[in-house]
Amino acid sequence: MNSRTTGSRGSRRRFVNWLLGTSFGGMVLSVLYPVTRYLIPPHVAEAAASSVTLGFGPADIAPGTAKIFKFGNRPALLVRTVAGELRALSATCTHLGCIVQYREDLGHIWCACHNGHFDLNGRNIAGPPPAPLETYLVRESGEQIVVTKGA
């Protein structure tokens, strides 16, 4: 035994060693905890903006009706035509940005803010809107509807 392990010097040494060990352990934990949480995949498994799987299925949307859904950051409109075909378009009116709706009586898309009209291909056919609505590709795979950005 020497002065380095006995007496006040010894206890100080032991304290410093303890401090080092504990704080090092704590620091390692504070690094390992976020890394472990990071590696565990989150609930929403994939990024959702270039392709969206809708929360409702093909059976939930009848011919001649439409539903609003979120496509990435923006609102979008899914329309099932009277003939049964599914169409998806951006729901932001190209005039002043209001959200458009599908009018069953007109059979096409309408903006309530200033009476703008769009056909089911998104083309602006009447009223103030200066440009067509962006269209998206729709695919039905089994019980799911998947909407992706058009080429």
Add this chain to the structure above:
Amino acid sequence: MRARGTIGGVSGLVLTAGLALAGPGRLDAQGGAAQGADNCRTCHEVITVERLAGPVKAYLADVHAAKGFSCAACHGGDPAVAGFEAMDPARGFVGVPRGRTIIQVCGRCHADAGFMHRYNPALRVDQVTEYQTSVHGQRLAQFGDTAVATCASCHPAHGIRPASDPQSSVHPLNVAATCGRCHADATRMARYGIPTDQRDRYRESVHWRALADRGDQSAPTCNDCHGNHGAAPPGVTWVGNVCGQCHAVMADYFARSPHSDIFNRMGVPGCATCHSNHAIAAVSDTLLGVGEGTICGRCHDVGVSGGAVAATMRAGLDSLGGAFALADSLLTRAERAGMEVSQAQVDLGAAHNALVQARAAIHTFRADSVGAYVASGLDVADTAIGRGKKALDDLRFRRVGLGISVGLILLLITGLILKIRQLHAPVLEGEP
């Protein structure tokens, strides 16, 4: 009304007959200019009198010149002949057309569908007919009032450009100035007893702001509400139809509301009663209700039927507006601090949409219609407020987490420094 209509109709017949009989007969582009000399131009170009030489220069930019029409197409005479003999009435010369003659001269071609078809099949050919229904046309026909606007008043005779040309006097951006040349002139309008503030009031309006500042060519100018060739103020009972061309939802609500009938019986002009006709200002929720500075408060008393409805609607909008503002500020704060809240912000858009719809529903003048939209909007706004608060909580968690890990690191650093100092602590005397 009906008598005037009949007189107008008869005058119209006379005018059309006049078109067929008067003037130098059917003309086409070859009527004087394309082949052979154009002596009209050769002489008038060099005359030093501005009144006679100016038109030649101006005409170079005219759309008719581009199509090959010469001076003689409108003024008659014979451009192949040099000198004053060209301006012989026997050769069809009409000089400077005035009053009804202008209508005949322009209408000779522009009211002839077959003729116009050869130059621009898409152009309308009913301008003369429309003009006859206008206040200008009626006064010219019935009272011979030549001070009213005719074709050349709005389409300057020698520099006519298509309406799509930004330099044209009838381009949407220039229409208010063109109409205002007469209608804003107090001396000129004095004999008619109508206001002359329309152009200036219009320039204060949201429609002009949209057109001039934002370049939104769908915004209305004088002719969109008054008609261009058939220019007349909208009748009191059908103002809503005019505004409703664009503001379809509000007009529809209004037409089915109690106010529609009442306003008609009172003889006040529908939409313009509350929103004014020319100086249409941007609306805000503060105009609704029965308090100080509100529009409803001009007629309705506090607490009594209509006033109560107004107050309820205002309260609903205020609550939704407030909830939306709170959600927006929470999410913006979270976003500025670096949190990812773009999805929540998009979802909040539905609340904004509900607010827009609630404001449109004011025109039903029924509290429950507005209330339905307010309720759905409040739902969305409340969800967004929840998500904003959660984002700010996450932010606090991050800061706390940071504090803990930095604390641990500082502890470790302290330990290291102590260790470093300890390694060189001198050995005490007397100890082995």
Add this chain to the structure above:
Amino acid sequence: MSRPGVVRSWAARAAAWLEDRVGLGGLGAVARKKTVPVHKHTLWYYLGGMTLFLFVVQLCTGILLLFYYRPSADEAYESVQFLMAEVQFGWLVRSMHAWAANLMILTLFVHFFSVLLLRAYRPPREITWVSGMALLGLALGFGFTGYLLPWNELSYFATRVGTEIVRVVPLAGDFVLRVLRGGDDVSGATLTRFYAIHVALLPATAIAVVALHLYLVQRHGMSVPPSVERDGGRRREMKFIPDFLLRDLVGWLSALALLAALAAFLPAELGEKADPFVPAPAGIKPEWYFVFMFQTLKYLPAHILGLEGEAVGVIGFGLAGLLVLLIPFLDRGAGRGRPGRVFAWIGVGILAYMIVLTILGYTANPTK
């Protein structure tokens, strides 16, 4: 070999077992003998290790990012957005990666200037200097290629402007541009290419060059500045293990704490997704470590002596880099204990130039 009669701890027994099989005990012995000179300039010795530490942070956070990042024009931006919003502590990993990149290049430059001004390039350390310059180039390459990977508006246009400059090199410029961009324009092909360079080519090369650099530093020991040598006196030394290393650790942990704070208070931004059809935003700039070069090119006139102004600028920078690379060979007096004063002035001049032009790059009006 175990000696009879001696009871050893389990740790000592494990170490002996490993030593018999792997045999790295020699390294440990060398490390224990290593010493570091102590004088008024000792502080600068820590910078190389700091840069190395930050490089290791980059490797670790970079590997973690690989778990979620997708290198295609369609998905890159969304994958980064997903990482920031949905992945637990994704914001932390990405922000640390972004901040450590900047910090590493900063410490790298400080290390470079300290070596230059303290003449640590003197013989026999010429190759150390050359490998260090290579590492500088690699680090800048890391920064340039990594910046594009989030595929947002700023990075897309910064890359467009940055790669465009290559075109002005006479003869080979257009060819090099096509190879760099993977095509004529900045596109998804560019992204894939930059990704390959950033996560495979550059790390492999950098690790090899770092290994060489460290070996050489180890072989020659730390250089003592000529001014200290001239002062004479007793050379004080400190042991590498544990003294220098513990102080190194203090520095590294402080840097780690700083990175964590920066990540929490100033997380990495994302902005808008890149859209090639949108006009470039005004005042587009590359990352701060390129600004001085960028700003210099702006000040050059359109034509100099018949060549395009920008071509002269690019060639000028190339020549300047080459001259700096050759400093150990140009400074003849350094090896003989009398390093040329002119090189100190050159060093100070370069530093001042870089600082002034970087400031100008941020304060000058972009529309002028």
